[in-house]
Amino acid sequence: MTQIATLSLREPLDSLAAGLGRSFSETGFAIVRDHGIAPETIARADDAMRAFFALPEEAKQAYRIAGQGGARGYTPFGAEHAKDAAVHDLKEFWHVGRELPAGDPLAQFMPDNVWPAEVADFRATSLALFAAFEEAGGHLLEAIAVALGQEPGFLAPTVAQGNSVLRYLHYPPVSAAREGAVRAAAHEDINTITLLLGAEEAGLELLTRDGEWLAVSPPEGALVVNVGDMLQRLTAGRLRSTTHRVVNPVGEAAGRSRYSMPFFLHFRPDYVIAPFGEGGEEPITADAYLQQRLREIGLI
Numbered sequence: 001m002t003q004i005a006t007l008s009l010r011e012p013l014d015s016l017a018a019g020l021g022r023s024f025s026e027t028g029f030a031i032v033r034d035h036g037i038a039p040e041t042i043a044r045a046d047d048a049m050r051a052f053f054a055l056p057e058e059a060k061q062a063y064r065i066a067g068q069g070g071a072r073g074y075t076p077f078g079a080e081h082a083k084d085a086a087v088h089d090l091k092e093f094w095h096v097g098r099e100l101p102a103g104d105p106l107a108q109f110m111p112d113n114v115w116p117a118e119v120a121d122f123r124a125t126s127l128a129l130f131a132a133f134e135e136a137g138g139h140l141l142e143a144i145a146v147a148l149g150q151e152p153g154f155l156a157p158t159v160a161q162g163n164s165v166l167r168y169l170h171y172p173p174v175s176a177a178r179e180g181a182v183r184a185a186a187h188e189d190i191n192t193i194t195l196l197l198g199a200e201e202a203g204l205e206l207l208t209r210d211g212e213w214l215a216v217s218p219p220e221g222a223l224v225v226n227v228g229d230m231l232q233r234l235t236a237g238r239l240r241s242t243t244h245r246v247v248n249p250v251g252e253a254a255g256r257s258r259y260s261m262p263f264f265l266h267f268r269p270d271y272v273i274a275p276f277g278e279g280g281e282e283p284i285t286a287d288a289y290l291q292q293r294l295r296e297i298g299l300i
């Protein structure tokens, strides 16, 4: 039976690399403990996120930014759908991006953040969580580089000033769900790697190589880490970007909201993803690839 490996970020780099490499080539996912993101930082972000989603619909809509593909601020219920899916996902979300210094040329790819005036702690706590995710992600990328037979620092320049996004996700109670719609339809993540907090609340499932859905149930506070399409492309498929979904709860849980916090760690927008290994696809910049994929999911 397929198992998702559980690893500790405090393990020596070689053993972390071996564990991640194996897990990412088998399931595309791993569970990571001791990730170093402070519980207080997570709790504060969780409070800020819940306070925002509890605002009246009109207040939230004020933070929807037209023409940006949901890159920053609020994206309402019913906007995003999985590639080729006929119905929209049952979720609303908020995106926080990197804060760039004034005049940075990468600003052409990365719009400014917006902040909800109604939630005092939102900005500070979100930026603290972004930084903590980025640090944990950097460590994971060192292990991934080693797993790929490279120096630990090999991937660091590819994500320096990367176009990473912190997503606060709210899936409302499903009693009013539309026919056939699920919280998040089967999809693959677009980015390099994803670090997810909050998946203790049931629903996340991955598709195994045998074509079976396997529930992902991390212990309290652990990270779920998965490979995205950009890393799969860079490694010519050696590391797998695995299809996953969030199914609707049944029974008593259907009346409850589900909240989660994925951090989509991205390459620099101008980084050229030139696959190493045999059978890779054409080189393409991370930004061109992102735009292509956002069109497919209805965000631009």
Ligand SMILES: O=C(O)CCC(=O)C(=O)O
Binding pocket: 167, 169, 184, 189, 196, 198, 199, 204, 244, 245, 246, 259, 260, 261, 262
């Ligand atoms: O909410 C979750 O547990 C997963 C969300 C997800 O897969 C995504 O937003 O890409």
Ligand SMILES: [Fe+2]
Binding pocket: 187, 188, 189, 244
């Ligand atoms: Fe995902």
